[in-house]
Amino acid sequence: MRTRRLILIGFGSVHQALAHLLITRQARLQQDYGLDLQVVGVADRGGAIMNPQGLPLDALLAHKRAGHGVSTFPQGTALPDARTLARMAGYDLLLEASPVNLEDGEPALSCIRAALLQGKGVVLANKAPLVLDYRGLHQLAREEGGPLAFSATVCGGLPVINVGQRDLIAAAIHQVEGIFNSTSNYILSRMATGEPYQDALAEAQRRGLAERDPRLDVEGWDTANKLVIIANAVLHVPAHLEDVRVVGIQDITPADLAQARAKGEMIRLIATATREGSRWQLEVKPRAVPITSFLGGIDGWEMGVVFRTDIFEDIYMKIDERGPTATAAAMLRDVVNVGV
């Protein structure tokens, strides 16, 4: 049995779901994978808490749900912030699921670099650090020998990155198309049935799937973030956010959706990476697609991707993901698979 000590940066819906999984799957993880996973530190916006013996997760979840920050949790030692926690030596893996911050990536970037510089493993659900510094973080991970896994950053539980990196061996990919943001997809699906935009957005936020800043979802930037990660990780293109042409769904009207429907089409927010000679064209924009097509059939809370390749022909994947658990499960998958 290997004991692995985790610290969690961010304690919102994804890491709360992960804490719940660590409680309910503890016996399974021990039995099937020989892994005893302990959370020895957690940080949220208000501070951090650590306990080298392992934090009691049930009690910590109850404390957080009662509206308290983690730093006031009595069964541990309070620390001022996430960075201080990440610089401590007493853990094996840092898990990052703090809110997406595209301005400077903080506090995630500092925390991840602190972990990698100590040779520790890092598992990400937060896309911003990869979007801002994909190459730098990977170089640091290679130099210091710590694994860096991020299968949870694209389509939550759907193993888009893993299939792209591990299964499409020796293939030339011509095109990647995908619907990567379930909030905007859900909003479009509801608007297509006549529901007002604000109601659909409010429901998405209630379910804990919308980003805190809904502009990330509806203006297409969350989708573009995922496209940048796929470009770097699967297509081996050193793309940045400014390389993506982005148009969101904010100007789509119920009339547009009704007009599309009359033609047997549905408007979806679609990310596309298309190879043109030695270059890739990256874009995110609302497109009308046949309702009977694969992308047209990615409805409501679903997300999906199409890899158009030479030797594997066309591979389609989608997930129906109605809460943060599948993203947390993808982080747990990475924790098991990195094998530190």
Next chain:
Amino acid sequence: MRTRRLILIGFGSVHQALAHLLITRQARLQQDYGLDLQVVGVADRGGAIMNPQGLPLDALLAHKRAGHGVSTFPQGTALPDARTLARMAGYDLLLEASPVNLEDGEPALSCIRAALLQGKGVVLANKAPLVLDYRGLHQLAREEGGPLAFSATVCGGLPVINVGQRDLIAAAIHQVEGIFNSTSNYILSRMATGEPYQDALAEAQRRGLAERDPRLDVEGWDTANKLVIIANAVLHVPAHLEDVRVVGIQDITPADLAQARAKGEMIRLIATATREGSRWQLEVKPRAVPITSFLGGIDGWEMGVVFRTDIFEDIYMKIDERGPTATAAAMLRDVVNVGV
């Protein structure tokens, strides 16, 4: 650069496609994976040929396409049969893609056991050996330390087994549903447009995707084979073919298809594994599903699967596979990933 010597058992459409990939992807495999792959032996029904310096694949493919068995190829040493080739010491990986033989699994089973007993790696596209002796082969591989990979056995290039084994970590799977046989799916899709059964079957055979014995496809046994492999590899159920209730498409009429279509449905040959308490119910049968559903949308040459899980919710995957190349590519993927 690691040199790896391969022997190929069977030299039908899949291994001919693989030989073509080894020629066209040689530089890519060397550059991206540091692998120099050489084919040092090939067996077909008429005998075998070996050459420790590596067989010239272009010339061997031309020889085979001209209607000659491999054992008469001049640039090598003839051997009497596949088993003799598999017992030779001078290779690293045995690749098996001979015709499915559910009677006794030969010559595949003897060849695979000979390779595993020597501690060599095995990569399978042939389902029969796993269906007949999944546990025995895996035990032998564990004992002797050689890898045993078979991602090509289920849905060709679609990484169903890999996603099930590597990505659905710590999940409870409630149900697996799938369309695993593109020949019968193609026949049903053509029959739904009014084409006679025999014409659709002949076209499938012309494209090299139908099993040599079409009863494997249309009577559901190929689908059942794949379900047995998924049950063992992903669900950890020691299932055998006799545990699967199998009904084929041979009694489906154009009238049945027209009747379904009038209700917005399509008849597909669907494999299902359903957990019922601690047991699994395994069955293959034609079922009418809504045309707009994921399974209903798996049309023509497509194959696909749905994993219904707890923590990853529902994951859907499908592939559009019109020839043997994607299955050969899946074998190549396994050769690279087993890392011997």
